[in-house]
Amino acid sequence: MYVAVKGGESAIQNAHKLLDKTRRGDLTFPELSVAQVQKQLPLAVSRVMTEGSVYDPELAALAIKQSAGDLVEAIFLLRAYRTTLSRFYSSEPIDTTTMQVARRISATFKDLPGGQLLGPTFDYTHRLLDFTLLADGRTPEELANITSQDNSESESESIPRVLEMLEKEALMVAEEDEQKTPADITQDPPSYPCNRSARLQALARGDEGFLLALGYSTQRGYGRNHPFAGEIRTGDVTVSLLPEELGFSIDIGTIEVTECEMINGFSKLEDGDIKFTRGYGLAFGMNERKTLSMALIDRALQAEKYGEERVSPAQQEEFILSHCDNVEAAGFVSHLKLPHYVDFQSELELLRRLRAERTTPDAASGDQS
């Protein structure tokens, strides 16, 4: 009768073995390799790297395989690994203006310097199941011959930024470098209200679904900020270091990022001027939904700066930032599965006592209602 409480250790080991078996699935099918995940599920890898907060496609793919495709679990695995890594340097800020773009669009100008480049996108696909993928899809020869049509433009050194053009015309509030070391919420706990760098870092690591829903809520009137997708670009950017002993920067590699700059409704500024306002989103890999949502929320959280009343969920900084991390959220929600015998026993005891007292002295009047 006392058995139920005992036997934790072997039960855990057996559960882990069963998990390994379930992950592997039907043995008559070949095992999925990490390289296949990395090369053929690039969008899942992008999301896991972004919210896992480390750029490493191979480890992200490993995490996806290990988590049997549960991306929130994969993000957790990658985070728990990342936290053990030593930090050698801070890189120089990446310059997305010099990005080798794979995709670049603006929803505000029909044509613009650098042009519109659709690149690989689900946009404008008809969401019809492609049954050819049930077989083998396109042949390798066919696929090898597909190239981006617009090579000439993307080879140019840099593509001007839409919002910068508006800045030059004094129609857009300018982004300014504060010349301060950005906050790092992984080293210092956030305190509220926090500065924009801490906020953007939290949003970049934040859960895509949560940010999507909040971003969506601003469009439906809860903290409306009149957004236009000024520019979205995806492509490779160079990462460089500036070691103090060298005195000049060295390139250490490239990473793929997606950036979204949102143009938002104009507002009267402190100095009486009127300009468009802006929101910013950035993510590793191809991750447009995330960057759009992030930019919407970044703008919503600037409410105070533009004298807007903070009445909607998307405008509450402490609420959003302390709930957007899915590693924290999933952990705390799932801890409900842990035993709570003691707390529950305490509640049980009190409720029984309260009910006993109710029924004994004036049972008739109490129970009939």
Add this chain to the structure above:
Amino acid sequence: MNQNTATLEPIKDGYNFAYLDEQTKRMIRRALLKAVAIPGYQVPFGGREMPMPYGWGTGGVQLTAAVIGESDTLKVIDQGADDTTNAVSIRSFFKQLTGVKTTESTSAASIIQTRHRIPETPLQADQILVYQVPIPEPLRFIEPSEVETRKMHALKDYGVMHVKLYEDIAHFGYIATTYAYPVRVNDRFIMDPSPIPKFDNPKMHQMRALQLFGAGREKRIYAVPPYTNVSSLDFEDHPFEIQAWEESCAICGSKDSFLDEVIIDDQGTRNFLCSDTDYCQQQVAKQAEKEEQAAEGEQDDN
């Protein structure tokens, strides 16, 4: 805790001794010093991701990792028991990453990490009790904003807490908080004792051991140094009371320990058992000893 050496030899390949790197441990120890210096005050710290989920003891695990040394003996309990699944998991984590001795005996441990209970056996001056804390802010369910609650603590503005307790009395005739029952530490800060049953609250008062509290997800550390006053909030006409059972433990017969209820058939038949498994075994051992002595005595009489 007994070492001064900067870096301990790693036990598991590819990982530091006790998982965290030395920089992080130092950061946590600094926060701990502050926490001990200001009993009951919540010190923010740069909480790290741990390889177990938030809400599953990451705060306690980080504290244990920051204070544990090679010569320590570790005990881990969850709901008072050493063999609940999460206690087993955390104990094996530290075994793998530190190689320290582990024990189920309360008196043999130098560090005890706990979730939801304080052991029944009184703790000693050279022991550390590490609590896992889900929500460190006792005012959180009255005031959700951290900005506001920090202000309330700074100003010692605790009126709302008493209003909440009074409202309970008005509604139910009792203070309807049975666990995570708020305490005042060193006559200054109101503190969440973590979700221990209020049965355990009196044990915190003037405890000889050092009590450390870690909230990983919320990134807060707080502490109660040895021999510190800890009082549970109450009113003159509604003094603080702890739970009592009419039943006694079905295994050891104890009448004064916290009892868990176990349902043993589908007719709702219930049994009560000590939640503290080590204490329960001690009681059984004591009885066996007594019986032995009694038996010996009888033999002598013959």
